[in-house]
Amino acid sequence: MTLYYEPEADRARALASVLGGQPHGAQDLAELAALVRADPDTQLVILGASVELAEAVAFAAQHRLARPSLGVVLLRDHVDVAVLAEALRSGIREVINATDADGIRGACARSLQVSHQLALGGSAPAVAGVKEGHLVTVFAGKGGCGKSTVATNLAVALADGGKSRVCLVALDLTFGDVANMLQLVPNLSLADAVPMARRLDETAVRSLVSPLAPGLYTLLAPPTPTDGERVGRELVSEILKIVKRMYDYVVVDTPPFFSDQVLAALDLSQWYILLATPDIPALKNLRLTLDMFDLLEYPTSQRIIVLNRSDAQVGLTHADIDRVVRAPIAGRVPSTRDVPVSINRGVPLMVDSPNNPVSRYIQEVRSRIVGQPAQAGDAPGPAHRRRAFTLRRGR
Ligand SMILES: Nc1ncnc2c1ncn2[C@@H]1O[C@H](COP(=O)(O)OP(=O)(O)OP(=O)(O)O)[C@@H](O)[C@H]1O
Ligand SMILES: [Mg+2]
Structure with a gap:
C-alpha cells in the first residue's frame, strides 16, 4: 500500500490524483506512523510539500533503521541544496518539486524498485544492472x-x-x-x-x-x-x-x-x-x-x-x-x-x-x-x- 500525508486538504486531493491507484492519505504523522507499523508490506510514503521539513526528516530518520525497505519521497515547493542535504542525510530517498507530476511518479516508481530489491535482499538497482554511460x-x-x-x-x-x-x-x-x-x-x-x-x-x-x-x-x-x-x-x-x-x-x-x-x-x-x-x-x-x-x-x-x-x-x-x-x-x-x-x-x-x-x-x-x-x-x-x-x- 502507498501512503501519503499532506496537511492541506486541496493539495492532498491533488497529490492523490497525481499518485493514481488507491493511495491512502493519513490525517497526521502519528496516524501515518501507525499505518506503517500496521502493514509490513507498505513500501512507499509520500510526504507533501506542506509537511514541515523537520517533521519529515524526523519521520524518515525514525524509519530508516526500523524499516529500511520503506521508501520516503518528499515534496517541496522549492528544492534547494540545503533541503536536499538534510533530507538525504535522514534517509529520504528523493526530494521532488511538488508541481512536477511526472517527477513525482518517476520518484515513486524508482523508490518502489529500490524497496523491492531490498526486500529481496539484493542491493539497490542504482548499482545493479544499470547501464553506465x-x-x-x-x-x-x-x-x-x-x-x-x-x-x-x-x-x-x-x-x-x-x-x-x-x-x-x-x-x-x-x-x-x-x-x-x-x-x-x-x-x-x-x-x-x-x-x-x-x-x-x-x-x-x-x-x-x-x-x-x-x-x-x-x-x-x-x-x-x-x-x-x-x-x-x-x-x-x-x-x-x-x-x-x-x-x-x-x-x-x-x-x-x-x-x-x-x-x-x-x-x-x-x-x-x-x-x-x-x-x-x-x-x-x-x-x-x-x-x-x-x-x-x-x-x-x-x-x-x-x-x-x-x-x-x-x-x-x-x-x-x-x-x-x-x-x-x-x-x-x-x-x-x-x-x-x-x-x-x-x-x-x-x-x-x-x-x-x-x-x-x-x-x-x-x-x-x-x-x-x-x-x-x-x-x-x-x-x-x-x-x-x-x-x-x-x-
Ligand atoms: N582550433 C583553434 N583555432 C583557433 N583558436 C583556438 C583553437 N582552439 C583553441 N583556440 C583558442 O585558444 C585559446 C585556448 O583554448 P581553450 O581555452 O579551449 O584551451 P584550454 O586548454 O582549455 O586552456 P586552459 O589550459 O587555460 O584551460 C582560446 O582563446 C581559444 O579560442
Ligand atoms: Mg580550459
Whole structure:
C-alpha cells in the first residue's frame, strides 16, 4: 500500500490524483506512523510539500533503521541544496518539486524498485544492472591547448540535438572555463555537492546540473578557486560515478595538470582525448602525459591524440612532431578565428557552424566514441540547434 500525508486538504486531493491507484492519505504523522507499523508490506510514503521539513526528516530518520525497505519521497515547493542535504542525510530517498507530476511518479516508481530489491535482499538497482554511460576526459599537460573548446564542442556533438543525454563536467576547478565559454553564471556548481559528500544520489546530482540545450547538461566548476579547493578527489569520484549512470555520455574538461581530481576522472574514463599544440613545450608535455598514462595502465586503444592549431607555422614538420610524441596522432585540427569568435559569443562552434573544419573534426571524434559514423542529414540543422541552445542560455 502507498501512503501519503499532506496537511492541506486541496493539495492532498491533488497529490492523490497525481499518485493514481488507491493511495491512502493519513490525517497526521502519528496516524501515518501507525499505518506503517500496521502493514509490513507498505513500501512507499509520500510526504507533501506542506509537511514541515523537520517533521519529515524526523519521520524518515525514525524509519530508516526500523524499516529500511520503506521508501520516503518528499515534496517541496522549492528544492534547494540545503533541503536536499538534510533530507538525504535522514534517509529520504528523493526530494521532488511538488508541481512536477511526472517527477513525482518517476520518484515513486524508482523508490518502489529500490524497496523491492531490498526486500529481496539484493542491493539497490542504482548499482545493479544499470547501464553506465561513457566518460570522456579531455586533457593536456600544458595550458591553452584547446581542452575547454574541444570538451564543450564534443559535448554538443554527442548530445546530437537531444538524441543522447550528455553531461559536460567542468573539472577545471580554478578558473571554470566552461562557464566562461558558455557565458553562464554558475548559480549551482560542484562546490554545492560538498555538504552532501558520501550521501549523494541521482536526485542530489540532478539538482546541481544546469540544462543547456536538448539532451545537454553541465555541472559547472565553482565560481572561485577557494570553492574549488573544497571539491576533493573522493567527491569527484562519487559525483562522476553517479553522473555516468544518469547520462549516455559524460565529457570532462580538466585543468592543465594532473590533480587528484583529474586522476579521479581518468580512473573512471572510457576515453581519453589528449591535446597538444605544435610547439615543443606542449609536445613534450604530451609525451610526459603518455608516459604517465602507460604507468597508470590506461589502455592505448582508448587514447585519442589530437594536435590542435596544427597548421600554425612554427617551423616544425610532421616528422619533427612524430619524433617528440612517439605515438599515433589521430587528428590535426586547424586554427581558425571562428573558435575565439564563437567563444566571445558564448555559443559553441558546433552549434553555429557544424561544417567548420574544427566542428567536422569534433564530429569525427564523436563518431569514434559513439562507434558508428554519423549519418549525413541525421543531425538537426544548425538553425534548429542554435535556437534550442539560445533558449536555455542567458541565465
Ligand atoms: N582550433 C583553434 N583555432 C583557433 N583558436 C583556438 C583553437 N582552439 C583553441 N583556440 C583558442 O585558444 C585559446 C585556448 O583554448 P581553450 O581555452 O579551449 O584551451 P584550454 O586548454 O582549455 O586552456 P586552459 O589550459 O587555460 O584551460 C582560446 O582563446 C581559444 O579560442
Ligand atoms: Mg580550459
